[in-house]
Amino acid sequence: MKRKTFIGFVAPSVILMVALLIIPLVVAIALGFQSFTYLTLNARKFVGLENYQSILLDSRFWQAVRFTFLIIVIVTPLEMIIGSIVALLLDQIPKGRRGIFVSLCLTTYVSVPIVAAYMFRGLFQSDGLGTWIIEQVTGQHLIMNEFAVKMLILAYGVWRDTPFVIIIVFAGLQSLSLEYLDAAAIDGANRLQQIRHVTIPHLAPLLMLIAMIVIMAKYQLFDAIFVLTGMNPIYHADTIMAYNWRTAMELEQLGKANAMSILTVGGLMIVLIPFLVRTWRSQTRER
């Protein structure tokens, strides 16, 4: 393709990206150095690095960071393990019978996060089935305190995102030729050894990629927090994104909120840049 035609074809995409992603990000960086509220949108005051300073000294921000990382550290491995096991089992049953299982997994994955969180919460409301079961087992009233809400957030994460892992790992398994496994079996490897030495190495790059996607999604977790805590500060269950929201929408410190977004983007870049560099290399090598 000639350069001129190329420019003609990509121009709309590039214009959209510049106007709707790059310029807003630059604006966010600029706003991060200013101080303003909704009432003073057009009377902003330049304050330099003051917003960043106030974020780094804000104990509630660090609490949010800690809780976000707690979610990542606990939920990601659980999702990956449960998801891979279910995918391996799903691979075992004949094609005709998989449909229903895949549909149900897919349903959970495509459900709207806000609504899914509400449905999950529904089980543990005062009229919920989960509440009743817990009360029957423990003999105590279920009180939604900080601990209970945090556990609910973790459980929600595992429930909602495991199907994503299942679907992708399952698709990855379809590309694994049975011949390798046959060869391993003939050499006397038992089932666990086959998984350990054939299946896992085959899936390793894919698993890494899934882990990265899952971690980045958890890092930006917001919708579920909104529903499961109702943004009530007594639960101390803000994630970074939720605290960012609180700063913007409830405390109305818009400059500080913008600065916090920029810090979040910076944090994400630590994970993203090695990945981007690798993609860049593979893209330029093809050419």
Next chain:
Amino acid sequence: MLPVKNPFGRFVIYLTLTIYVSITSLPFLWTVLQSLKNLRQANARPPLFIFKPTFESYTSLWFRTVPKDLPWLMLGFVVVNLAIIVSARAMARRDASRLAIVMLVLVSYYLLFWAIPQIVKTADFYDFFVNTVIVTVGTVIIAVSVSSLGGYALARYGGISGAMILIVALAFQSLPVMAFALPYFQLATVTGLQDSYVLLIMVLVGLHQPFALWMLRSFFMDIPQEIEEAAMVDGASRLTAFVRILIPIMWPGIVSTGLLVALGAYHEFLLVRVLTQLRWTLPVAITKYIGTVYSSINTVPYAAAVCVTVPLLILVLFFQEQLVKGLSSGAVKG
């Protein structure tokens, strides 16, 4: 894993899968059950599983005054839907152009959504539903058309600038929405576009277009270059070759991409919440119904949750294969 042969092992596999799937679908099933109860039944201890269902929560969700001949109207609604689907299928079988089919479906639904409030008194949930449909469809159409042009060019062009565009797209695709929400808010006040469909569609296109670009590019790369070259030797311009030859071949890929973009637009909460005062889409609207405490004042929010999820169930029912394909290729290649 090699197939497990012994019957006990197979039994354990089915059992485990069934248990997993039941736990996964439990919140949905419970919500459906609760939505069919009145408040007293919903709060009953032990929980009721067998009861006389009532559709009160659904009717009060959708209607300001409940029409008397509701069952007939519902039947009429289903018939009109079926008629649209059947005629679209008939057109597809006669090899009508994809564009014509899409236009037919869009126009008929536009008329349908316009006609419903003329016939019955709908509640505001209906307006939110229509908002969501407009925003989602608008986002999909614009994002997919722009990025199929771009994705095609990126698949066929070897220069370094192509790689740069792709990397920028990949980086921006993973950034948190919050970083853009406040600048968009600022932008909306400056341009006077607050609370409009145009603003919502524009920002949602902006957010999802990089992803669509990557995905469509990977689909275009699977199509051999000779196909459009043959058409161009016959005298067609590149654009004609693209529209007439490549789009029909690419259609499954375009559907997969469109579905995932639609999901993204349909799911969006944070951005819509920040940028709208009244033109809410369903995820924002539903937070108005559900309240923030761990108890229920009525069963309407359960019905709302079911109604938001049903369109997605239909999507899964009709497009399961494309969704799985889209999800896995989106993850693997993007």
